[in-house]
Amino acid sequence: MERFDYIVIGGGSAGIASANRAAEYGAKTLIIEKDEVGGTCVNRGCVPKKGMWYGAHILELLRDYAPDYGIDAPLKNFDFQTLKKHRNEYIDRVHNSYFKGFESRGTHYKKGYAKFVEDHIVEVDGEQFYGEHISVLTGGRPALPEGIPGIDLVDVSDDVFNWDELPESLLIVGAGYIAVEMAGMLREFGVDVTLAVRHETPLRQYEPKITESLMENMKKQGITVLSNHNVTKIEKTEDGTLRTIFKEDDEVVSDRVLYAIGRQPNTENIGLENTSIELTDKGYIKVDDYHNTTADKVYAFGDVIGKVELTPVAIKVGRTLSDHLFNGQDPFYLDYNMVPSIVFAHPPIITMGYTEEAAKEAFEGQKITTYDTNFTSMISGMTSNRENIYMKLVCLGDEEKIIGLHGIGFGADEMLQGFAVAITMGATKKQFDQTIALHPTGAEEFVTMR
Numbered sequence: 329m330e331r332f333d334y335i336v337i338g339g340g341s342a343g344i345a346s347a348n349r350a351a352e353y354g355a356k357t358l359i360i361e362k363d364e365v366g367g368t369c370v371n372r373g374c375v376p377k378k379g380m381w382y383g384a385h386i387l388e389l390l391r392d393y394a395p396d397y398g399i400d401a402p403l404k405n406f407d408f409q410t411l412k413k414h415r416n417e418y419i420d421r422v423h424n425s426y427f428k429g430f431e432s433r434g435t436h437y438k439k440g441y442a443k444f445v446e447d448h449i450v451e452v453d454g455e456q457f458y459g460e461h462i463s464v465l466t467g468g469r470p471a472l473p474e475g476i477p478g479i480d481l482v483d484v485s486d487d488v489f490n491w492d493e494l495p496e497s498l499l500i501v502g503a504g505y506i507a508v509e510m511a512g513m514l515r516e517f518g519v520d521v522t523l524a525v526r527h528e529t530p531l532r533q534y535e536p537k538i539t540e541s542l543m544e545n546m547k548k549q550g551i552t553v554l555s556n557h558n559v560t561k562i563e564k565t566e567d568g569t570l571r572t573i574f575k576e577d578d579e580v581v582s583d584r585v586l587y588a589i590g591r592q593p594n595t596e597n598i599g600l601e602n603t604s605i606e607l608t609d610k611g612y613i614k615v616d617d618y619h620n621t622t623a624d625k626v627y628a629f630g631d632v633i634g635k636v637e638l639t640p641v642a643i644k645v646g647r648t649l650s651d652h653l654f655n656g657q658d659p660f661y662l663d664y665n666m667v668p669s670i671v672f673a674h675p676p677i678i679t680m681g682y683t684e685e686a687a688k689e690a691f692e693g694q695k696i697t698t699y700d701t702n703f704t705s706m707i708s709g710m711t712s713n714r715e716n717i718y719m720k721l722v723c724l725g726d727e728e729k730i731i732g733l734h735g736i737g738f739g740a741d742e743m744l745q746g747f748a749v750a751i752t753m754g755a756t757k758k759q760f761d762q763t764i765a766l767h768p769t770g771a772e773e774f775v776t777m778r
Contacts, residue, residue, distance in 0.1 A: 340367020346646025478562030
């Protein structure tokens with residue numbers, strides 16, 4: 329039986345980052361992956377999604393803004409096959425870069441399905457390996473509800489990236505960021521999109537004015553939003569379209585139905601019953617504040633623990649875990665309440681930390697101060713298609729430490745990273761005020777709010 333200092337089960341972005349970092353410190357490291365290297369993010373998530381978002385954004389600029397800038401650029405055709413081809417070629421290059429990275433670092437890689445035999449022994453296709461340390465990073469998959477007739481007829485987000493052609497019409501069921509991103513992107517591609525949400529709006533946990541602005545922009549895009557709608561049945565019609573029936577005595581007929589109601593962890597069929605690893609009631613792996621499972625020297629993070637399911641979060645945990653295990657650095661504590669994130673809607677949405685409502689609940693009895701602003705983005709201000717930008721800061725205590733930053737608008741996606749550094753360092757509103765604004769930009773509004 330071959331022995332390793334570190335085994336990573338799951339070759340997604342986080343597993344690769346953690347294993348490579350360990351190998352850089354001299355650890356004998358093995359990655360085991362049953363599918364394509366890169367996991368969900370590279371193959372069925374962030375990377376292909378962002379590539380398609382760029383395509384949609386270019387279409388948006390040409391349609392909505394170019395004419396008023398004196399640019400006569402008629403759209404003769406949008407060829408989805410060309411976009412898909414170049415998107416997939418890009419992903420192939422990412423795959424190749426991963427394997428070059430494994431080779432240069434000495435990271436071992438094995439393709440196959442891993443199962444635990446016991447806490448520190450895993451089996452892949454009949455071959456067993458011992459790991460002094462093991463991380464379980466088997467990821468997640470799109471969730472589907474039980475008990476709805478016809479649910480087998482629907483697509484999930486994974487399927488979208490395999491479509492050879494776009495549907496003329498699409499019903500999306502879901503209210504989270506995946507549903508919102510898919511709705512905006514596919515609408516810009518010319519798909520007739522209807523979004524059905526169980527409550528009043530999508531992204532209900534975001535600042536109310538952001539969801540309000542999102543709803544306005546969706547309406548301008550031509551997306552139909554059905555609020556307070558709950559699916560009871562899906563059926564195929566004689567012409568091959570799908571009829572979705574809601575309990576609110578409403579129905580939608582569309583070429584496809586896309587469910588984007590959340591994700592569930594891949595914790596079944598990996599032999600956890602042979603270990604001392606415990607699961608939560610929802611099937612996630614139990615971990616402490618430093619991502620230790622209930623089995624000694626076995627760790628878990630990413631989609632399998634049910635916290636913030638974002639690739640950069642898991643990558644950060646993976647690298648810092650290896651820093652600790654193989655380079656003697658202190659354990660890294662990740663505050664899941666202060667994770668920056670972006671929703672690639674049209675326009676993008678950014679958020680980090682607490683909303684005003686969440687801050688008042690979390691810091692009950694302490695002073696919470698907020699600042700906000702809204703204005704027309706300059707790129708749209710010179711056109712007949714005006715787009716509103718909304719931004720907000722949430723501050724704690726007399727020193728007004730910034731514990732929340734939120735925004736929606738053109739270019740917001742490229743603003744957040746720098747502000748995230750400042751907030752992570754404990755920046756206050758006074759320090760934001762002392763910062764010289766870059767003019768004319770949208771980002772300057774975060775340092776000029778009154």
